[in-house]
Amino acid sequence: MSDVIERRSSGIPGDTTGFHQAVHSPGLAALDEIAATYSLENIHQLAEAGRQVIWGGRSWESPLVFACDTIPVAHDQLWATDSRRSEATAEDHFQVPGEFCSMIKAMIGRLHADRDRHIKKVLHFGSGCEPVNAVFELARRDGYDIHTIETVSAFTPEEKRPHAVAFLVRELHRVAVWLTGRPADEDRVAEEIRRKNSVIRKVKHLVELRAVHPFYVSASRTRQIFMGSMHGYGDLDAFGAALDLLIGELEALEPLPLPPSYIPLVIAGGVGNQRILDAIEESHGVIVGWVMNGTYEYREDVPPLESLAHYVLDAQGRGDLGEAVGASVSYRRTLVEEAVRRTGARGIVSASLIGCPYASMMQQLERDHFKQIGVPLIAIDTDVHREPPTEEQITRIKAFMEMLA
Structure with missing residues (x-):
């Protein structure tokens, strides 16, 4: 593995610990290759x-x-x-x-x-x-x-009644007719569910391994993997093969303790600007927990369209997928709190889009909740543009990290 990883010093005087960092990773290279095929122009050509x-x-x-x-x-x-x-x-x-x-x-x-x-x-x-x-x-x-x-909602297990599932199944058949002119081929849907579940399990395993080696796969690359768990960049098999390579690399690494000055964090929401993620890591932040969309598996013990219906209704009840499925604005904080408890994180980075009413309300609820229970939180507001973050944003991140240190 000498051509794939190296052991880096933490840069802290007197500190003999270190961390693994990718130098040449076949898994990350394969991920780049499959992601490149998912550009808008390539898709327009198809x-x-x-x-x-x-x-x-x-x-x-x-x-x-x-x-x-x-x-x-x-x-x-x-x-x-x-x-x-x-x-x-x-x-x-x-x-x-x-x-x-x-x-x-x-x-x-x-x-x-x-x-x-x-x-x-x-x-x-x-x-x-x-x-x-x-x-x-x-x-x-x-x-x-x-x-x-058409929408249907179930914010508690008691509200996920059979008629709600049946309603969504009918809606999904309508989607199939819209796309193909005929009802859904349920055998093919079942196969696609199995393929996507396989990818989701690989992503979850990779994230567990990354928690032990958080610098081998950077935060921005981890976000790229989470995005792939949703759509596989149009090719679930190729995406899954890239994950297999990366998992193999991580499993081959010897465990190394993190330097004591590194601060474990949980990220809630999509931080779309890579430079912000880089600034967190440059300030000795280690992202050990992620509250991102689409990391739960589909049921395989029910007919496939019912499985999709259960997925939507369960996502509403746990706060996953946010406004994309009509989840309550107050639910994400429960997932964030669970991630903090599971990882031992010392702080939270809560992300939202500037001007988004849903995200702004959710972020304020998180501010209030975590202030009450004593977990430091920084709220980052970003836009969708590719420009570097402002100096003010970088300064706020670094000040937050200094406070936690």
């Missing part, structure tokens, strides 16, 4: 060549979408490039206020700019945030074919 491609459908519903021979495109690709131009289109053409959520503005501006291209179908869940619903209604005017999965 659509132009005749493949069925849709916006959305890359989350909990992806087993059904893949079973319908359809490529789901994550909404984050709408702001992957030219996000400032898309935002300007939203403000100038659609008169969206400048202070509004950058994600919403980038979505509506990009859909408008791409209205004459080949990806014309959009799938979304009806209980998503209301501004997203408005985006898709405006996209309908631009000629997009919008399909809404």
